Amino acid sequence: MSWVAALDFAQGRHHRAAGVPCQDFGRVVHPAEDVLLGAIADGAGSAALGHLGAQAAVGAAIALLGPRLGANPGLRGDPAGGPGGADALFDGLLEAARAAISETARHQGRPIDALATTLTVFAAGPLGVAVFQIGDGWIVSRGPEGDYALVGHPQRGEYANETVFVTGADAEETLAITHIAEPIRFLCAATDGLTHVSIAAADDRPHAAFFQPLDSFIASTEDAADAHRAIRGFLRSEGLRARVEDDVTLMLGGWHPLGRA
Amino acid sequence: MTLAFGDGGLLPEFVDNPENRCPVVLLLDTSASMRGAPIDELNAGVASFRNQILMDDTASLRVELSVIAFGGEVRLVRDFVTIDDLSTPRLEAYGNTPMGGALDLGLRTLEARKRVYRRAGVHYYRPWLFLITDGAPTDGLLWQEAAMRAQEADLMGRLSFFTVGVEGADMEILGEIASPNRPPLMLQGLKFRDLFQWLSASVRRVSLSRVDARHVALPPVNGWARVGV
Numbered sequence: 300m301s302w303v304a305a306l307d308f309a310q311g312r313h314h315r316a317a318g319v320p321c322q323d324f325g326r327v328v329h330p331a332e333d334v335l336l337g338a339i340a341d342g343a344g345s346a347a348l349g350h351l352g353a354q355a356a357v358g359a360a361i362a363l364l365g366p367r368l369g370a371n372p373g374l375r376g377d378p379a380g381g382p383g384g385a386d387a388l389f390d391g392l393l394e395a396a397r398a399a400i401s402e403t404a405r406h407q408g409r410p411i412d413a414l415a416t417t418l419t420v421f422a423a424g425p426l427g428v429a430v431f432q433i434g435d436g437w438i439v440s441r442g443p444e445g446d447y448a449l450v451g452h453p454q455r456g457e458y459a460n461e462t463v464f465v466t467g468a469d470a471e472e473t474l475a476i477t478h479i480a481e482p483i484r485f486l487c488a489a490t491d492g493l494t495h496v497s498i499a500a501a502d503d504r505p506h507a508a509f510f511q512p513l514d515s516f517i518a519s520t521e522d523a524a525d526a527h528r529a530i531r532g533f534l535r536s537e538g539l540r541a542r543v544e545d546d547v548t549l550m551l552g553g554w555h556p557l558g559r560a
Numbered sequence: 561m562t563l564a565f566g567d568g569g570l571l572p573e574f575v576d577n578p579e580n581r582c583p584v585v586l587l588l589d590t591s592a593s594m595r596g597a598p599i600d601e602l603n604a605g606v607a608s609f610r611n612q613i614l615m616d617d618t619a620s621l622r623v624e625l626s627v628i629a630f631g632g633e634v635r636l637v638r639d640f641v642t643i644d645d646l647s648t649p650r651l652e653a654y655g656n657t658p659m660g661g662a663l664d665l666g667l668r669t670l671e672a673r674k675r676v677y678r679r680a681g682v683h684y685y686r687p688w689l690f691l692i693t694d695g696a697p698t699d700g701l702l703w704q705e706a707a708m709r710a711q712e713a714d715l716m717g718r719l720s721f722f723t724v725g726v727e728g729a730d731m732e733i734l735g736e737i738a739s740p741n742r743p744p745l746m747l748q749g750l751k752f753r754d755l756f757q758w759l760s761a762s763v764r765r766v767s768l769s770r771v772d773a774r775h776v777a778l779p780p781v782n783g784w785a786r787v788g789v
Contacts, residue, residue, distance in 0.1 A: 498575065506574075511572075538574075
């Protein structure tokens with residue numbers, strides 16, 4: 300039994316045309332047997348050094364939670380299935396992310412707002428997933444039965460291009476922690492760049508025909524390097540580029556109940 | 561090679577979401593004092609705005625323009641349409657300056673449009689309200705109440721409210737109408753085309769990238785506005 304997971308991110312065509320670096324960043328790791336930890340971040344388009352903010356936030360999340368999950372992978376296949384649940388799991392993460400961004404800002408001689416970024420972090424086991432969310436990144440999951448569902452909700456403002464950031468004064472109030480203690484077979488994490496092509500705007504429902512091929516693929520792939528190549532190809536494919544102008548990040552995770560070959 | 565997911569040609573199907581919309585309302589002074597070169601340049605400016613947006617495939621699907629003229633009366637010249645549907649209106653100059661009524665209609669038009677978006681599940685960008693005048697309101701004190709609503713909306717981040725005075729404008733009253741966030745700008749001569757090029761560049765910037773609500777960096781205005789008015 301094990302997770303197969305991979306992640307990649309790619310620069311959008313508008314940033315490429317404008318010579319702006321990719322402002323998305325993400326990592327996915329296996330801190331303990333049967334536990335998957337991922338973090339994705341989307342630096343603000345309006346922030347000069349959003350890419351550095353995204354890298355700092357993701358780095359801080361993995362550095363804090365990796366050892367924590369390594370030492371305590373949770374209970375009964377659920378990383379948040381211990382005393383205190385998801386709140387205890389993510390305790391101190393916002394502060395750690397902000398401290399890492401402040402540190403980078405100080406090195407760059409810039410205010411922290413110049414490194415504004417969203418941050419979505421998840422910790423998953425075969426029997427539960429917990430999500431830490433500031434901003435409009437999102438996680439979609441599927442159990443052994445049932446449909447694709449958002450875990451929590453992307454935090455969008457009233458206006459299409461506006462969201463909340465780790466660096467914002469209101470980050471603490473907007474932080475949302477969600478915990479689902481159910482069997483998980485498939486996980487997909489993405490930044491806002493992919494929202495428009497994968498989630499129905501009218502009711503925030505994941506578009507099954509978008510997720511099914513990703514799900515079947517990761518369920519039948521046994522090698523993370525193959526998964527990474529496929530995600531990389533998809534994020535750079537003509538079809539996607541024709542529809543998406545923003546930077547994009549995509550993480551796919553599949554729980555293989557029978558283990559890797 | 562474009563890599564499909566899975567070997568069976570399984571490609572993710574994209575959901576058919578409507579484009580996000582960016583509503584822009586132009587409140588244009590077409591009173592008698594605009595006759596001659598000013599109204600001609602204003603017409604040319606609006607046409608150039610449309611052409612600039614049309615040159616950008618994405619922006620032309622997203623930017624929706626409504627035009628309200630105030631000269632003698634308040635007229636909704638164009639209700640919201642995307643730029644590709646908009647035939648360029650030809651504005652004529654006559655009458656006095658019912659600016660208060662125009663501002664009121666502009667605000668109501670925007671609220672109505674947002675309701676349409678919400679009902680249809682369309683995401684939208686922060687609306688733009690853009691007032692251009694060469695005079696002062698002639699419809700009594702109507703402008704005071706409308707200006708207060710516009711200022712409040714701008715301060716609360718519900719819209720971006722810009723005011724531009726053309727030669728002859730009462731900049732003192734325009735200063736009272738404008739949001740404290742955005743003092744009125746004075747047009748250099750009749751540089752309407754430069755103004756509308758700036759507006760199209762700004763609207764495109766907002767409609768194409770994700771921004772922090774409080775930090776929209778717009779291009780400099782010194783190509784068309786007098787600085788330090």
